Amino acid sequence: MRSSFFQRQLEKIYEIFKGDTSKMIIWTGSLGWILSSVAQIGAIFSNKKITPEKKSFLFPQEFMDAVVNIGAFMGFTLLTKKGIQKMATTGKIAPQRVRNFLNKNSIYRNKVGKLDFNLDDVLANHSDKKLKESYEAYKNFATTMGTIGASIISCNIVTPILRNAIASDMQKKYIEMTKNPNAYPEPPRNLKI
Numbered sequence: 001m002r003s004s005f006f007q008r009q010l011e012k013i014y015e016i017f018k019g020d021t022s023k024m025i026i027w028t029g030s031l032g033w034i035l036s037s038v039a040q041i042g043a044i045f046s047n048k049k050i051t052p053e054k055k056s057f058l059f060p061q062e063f064m065d066a067v068v069n070i071g072a073f074m075g076f077t078l079l080t081k082k083g084i085q086k087m088a089t090t091g092k093i094a095p096q097r098v099r100n101f102l103n104k105n106s107i108y109r110n111k112v113g114k115l116d117f118n119l120d121d122v123l124a125n126h127s128d129k130k131l132k133e134s135y136e137a138y139k140n141f142a143t144t145m146g147t148i149g150a151s152i153i154s155c156n157i158v159t160p161i162l163r164n165a166i167a168s169d170m171q172k173k174y175i176e177m178t179k180n181p182n183a184y185p186e187p188p189r190n191l192k193i
Contacts, residue, residue, distance in 0.1 A: 021140055022147035026077045029151050033073055037066030061170060065163055072159045073151065080150035081143050088139040090117050095138040098123075101131055 003011075017024035044050060044058050087093045091102055091112035098119070102108045111117040123132040 019136070019140065020143070022077075022081050022143040025144065025147045025151060026074065026081065029077065030070055030074050033066070033070045037062070037069065041066070057174065061167070064166055064170070068163050068166060069159050072162055073154045076154040076158050077147050077150045081147050084143045084146040085139065086115075088135075088142055089119050090114060091119050093138075093142060094119070095134050097131060097134045098138070101128075 041059065041062050044055055044062060050058065084093075091098070091108070094102070102112050108117070108122060119135060123135055126132055
């Protein structure tokens with residue numbers, strides 16, 4: 001039976017994200033922010049009740065919001081994911097089965113937690129496949145939980161703080177511009193938005 005185009009695309013997406021759920025969270029979260037921003041900017045453009053002067057102010061504001069939202073989300077979640085992955089690959093955090101293996105082996109015991117130690121390399125050709133599976137499942141779980149936590153912190157704490165700081169600065173400049181319009185160049189009157 002021939003699979004449909006949609007089914008083949010789903011299989012490709014599955015192959016990309018099956019070993020790293022945290023990557024899926026980061027990309028779908030970013031896609032959500034992008035679509036939300038496009039919708040917000042589109043609503044400003046299509047709203048006939050908003051004057052061109054207000055649109056010329058609102059568009060840059062919404063665009064900057066989009067940049068801050070997407071940038072803060074991706075930056076914070078990627079940084080957290082990388083940090084947790086590094087802790088897992090150095091053995092700083094590991095399931096008990098892997099910890100037992102590392103503690104019993106005198107070659108690895110003193111290397112655990114060091115930046116140049118790579119547990120992926122150690123377990124790549126290890127004969128105990130369950131040990132490797134346990135490690136990979138744990139690393140995927142830890143990075144996924146860390147990414148979920150980072151996305152929550154990013155969306156609810158980091159992004160609003162950054163957005164409010166930028167918006168406050170923009171508002172001060174806008175108020176200053178309205179009080180002293182001669183200090184700033186005249187915005188184009190025939191701006192079509």
